[in-house]
Amino acid sequence: MTIQFGYELQARDGKARRGVVHTPRGDIQTPAFMPVGTAGTVKGLLPEQVRATGADIILGNTYHLMLRPGAERVARLGGLHAFMRWDGPILTDSGGFQVMSLASLRKIDEQGVVFKSHLDGSEHAMSPERSVEIQRLLGADITMQLDECIRLPAPHAEAERAMQLSLRWAERCKAAFDPAGGGRALFGIVQGGTERDLRLRSAEGLVGIGFDGYAVGGLAVGEPQEVMIRVLSETLGALPEDRPRYLMGVGTPEDMLLSVAEGIDMFDCVMPTRAGRHGQAYTRFGRLNLKNAKHAEDLRPLDEDSDCPAMRDYSRAYLHHLVRSQELLGAVLLSWANVHYYHSVMRDARRAIEEGLYADHVAATREAWARGDESAA
């Protein structure tokens, strides 16, 4: 029997949900973090390492992959899974966010967007239909609708215009999407800036069209954390219980914990790998800057109790040396450690929800981050 895409709610604790997203390429335990494989690689990590950190699913960036190596080329090479040796599910974004943040000389109208590549200046067009087609060529297990992301803060009228355009694009994506036997999924994206009325109208419009999952877009673009959490608290109630909810591009471990409390099931973020390349480590003691001279003779690993080799087996003194020396291995080890830590935050959140202790868990975790590890030094 073919496994269909679907969400199974297993436990709740307040608004926090513990569940499983079933896909033909494997289950995703939620709340889940999805490492970002921007250009066909989770930066610095072997696919086996990514899997070993606890990743059930990774994300691929349509914008990067359409420019290089190109969606048609990836399809000729057997799809993104074979290309990058990842056999689990892959979610691809629509390309819209990066078109609007990385590309230049863009034009947005009803039809779609025209932009110039940040790589070579070549001109490309992206419509809702083309975005869905590219994601099909890549072989996405979860396809995202094309939407328009605006900068915050934005006037109500501007947020409304972009939200309405995104809704019309959502409808066109739905029409263009071929579920290919039922195993593939299409997610809509709630927009509307920080405006409660717009977010609710966006959610209702998307639910009316009907998607396999719902994302919240346009957040984590510089607004305060409490604004993000407020928007989630005002929005998520309008989304169906039997579909996964994905907060795009978020965030810090604390952002994730607070968003799970509002009912978010899925996250993606470049933060663990980007921070790793810049000498930062996310740990249960909070964030450590390994560049800092105080680590120079610290023989402790990042976390002696971790089951991640990068966290457990290398001294902070060595990591400090690698970071200071700009050694590749420093970027590799810290990216590995951070992605592992993000997954452990999600794993611990899942357990706390199952036990009905989520609020206590969040409080204790935040306290541990704030306390740091100086007492153990």
Place this chain on the structure above:
Amino acid sequence: MTIQFGYELQARDGKARRGVVHTPRGDIQTPAFMPVGTAGTVKGLLPEQVRATGADIILGNTYHLMLRPGAERVARLGGLHAFMRWDGPILTDSGGFQVMSLASLRKIDEQGVVFKSHLDGSEHAMSPERSVEIQRLLGADITMQLDECIRLPAPHAEAERAMQLSLRWAERCKAAFDPAGGGRALFGIVQGGTERDLRLRSAEGLVGIGFDGYAVGGLAVGEPQEVMIRVLSETLGALPEDRPRYLMGVGTPEDMLLSVAEGIDMFDCVMPTRAGRHGQAYTRFGRLNLKNAKHAEDLRPLDEDSDCPAMRDYSRAYLHHLVRSQELLGAVLLSWANVHYYHSVMRDARRAIEEGLYADHVAATREAWARGDESAA
């Protein structure tokens, strides 16, 4: 019983030698390639990956490590083995070569060398005694004498002066060296440019002092390959049969094969990792430039028969994409593949010597490199 340092000759084929260097930290099968762990890391690779490529020993650079993190600091942190998580033998160079190639404003006299760090301009002094001390602080299993490397071509008188200085420094290194129970080794370095008489006098002088092994230095600095091989053929006969011979900083796989034919047992070179970071792969089909557009849709791995995951499991198309995108993973995979290939060249050479077929093996290997792999495309 404590294992002493020593060389065991197991087979010969012409002048080529197959043997074992015994050390308290493990045996080194020779001919051996030693990956270079410049600044406490074989660039881009985990220690477990380095070991899995077939490395019995790695090299550490005294110059880099004395500047950062500092020899005394490494000692306080438990030595280089613990610091970088490598429990096999480590050979450290004397620092001399890099002082003379990387540092600036140097002064060389009888006492030693004074130089300014390429990192921060700070001034440092290095004498034969200090070089030996630094290598002891690092925890070297094989310590190299301080020598003076000159640029080639050089006038006979200049080559002679530097050779004589290196001999006097060799004597001081021998006096300063503490074998610490007998398990540690000190190698002398034959100098003398491309002059037969100087090389022979250098070798005889070193043998008179008496070392645990003998290196040939001052080659692979731009001279033609045939000059290098000629110098080896004129020099190695003057070295004792019962000590390992190490050709410093060499080279390409072909350089190594031809040097083994002259009786060299050990090599080190940054080429496999440096080439890997620049998109080059060394394979049994010769050197491949993965940047080249012809690889863009080539689904073959670098070598489907290899037991190295980096060579066997990733398509050339994917490697091409990673290299073009300047992704960390491209540098990691190609460094891994290249270090593995270098070790497989040495492994195959050892087998051919054992079988008494070394000359045929060299001819067949060179032919395979020249032929390439287009027939299989």
